[in-house]
Amino acid sequence: MPEESKDQTENSSPIRRTESHDAPGQREFIRLVQDCERSLFRYILPMVVKHADALDVLQETIVQLWAKFDLYDRDQPFEPWARKFAYMQVLRFREERKRKQSKLVRLSDALIEKLSAESDLQAEVQKLRERALAKCMNKLPPSDTRLLETRYWGSGSVRDVAKTDDVEEHKLYRQLHRIRLILRKCIESTIATWEA
Numbered sequence: 001m002p003e004e005s006k007d008q009t010e011n012s013s014p015i016r017r018t019e020s021h022d023a024p025g026q027r028e029f030i031r032l033v034q035d036c037e038r039s040l041f042r043y044i045l046p047m048v049v050k051h052a053d054a055l056d057v058l059q060e061t062i063v064q065l066w067a068k069f070d071l072y073d074r075d076q077p078f079e080p081w082a083r084k085f086a087y088m089q090v091l092r093f094r095e096e097r098k099r100k101q102s103k104l105v106r107l108s109d110a111l112i113e114k115l116s117a118e119s120d121l122q123a124e125v126q127k128l129r130e131r132a133l134a135k136c137m138n139k140l141p142p143s144d145t146r147l148l149e150t151r152y153w154g155s156g157s158v159r160d161v162a163k164t165d166d167v168e169e170h171k172l173y174r175q176l177h178r179i180r181l182i183l184r185k186c187i188e189s190t191i192a193t194w195e196a
Helices: 003-011 026-048 053-068 078-102 108-135 142-153 160-164 169-195
Strands: none
Touching: 026 053, 026 078, 053 078, 078 142, 142 160, 142 169, 160 169
16 A cells, blocks of 8 residues: 555544543454554455545444444454455445446437437537528628627627617617517528528
């Protein structure tokens, strides 16, 4: 284990390093777990891959070990007994991860292909609409074109145009609305003639 990982394991150890106010067997338990904690971590890590996940599984393992410590046969080595708990916690962790991942939307290859084709179609429709818009813009009177260019492509606002042209703002907003309706109809009819 790299030195940094050893330090992180030691610093983030779920074992309390103090021994005051012991429950029966707590000192023995802490000593046994401290003796095999690194080894348990190294055992868990390859099965869960991520360092943080391994620490979580180790912590859950230690909780389970403490809960069942009264069943531990002190004539047997502690670490193999602890590894059985670690293995069970790894299985629980992996099952939980599978369950969480199954809640995510998984798209089939056919659906992804269909979405891709739909996206391509939308791009083609957008290009067609842009070509029709350019053609329809050429049909507008210069004052309407200037208003649209100022409003949508320039840095000016309707208020600026109103001041420059000495026109009331609300009239320009009505004019913009009218122009947009004209362009929408023109675009639709232009595309319809191209498709015919």
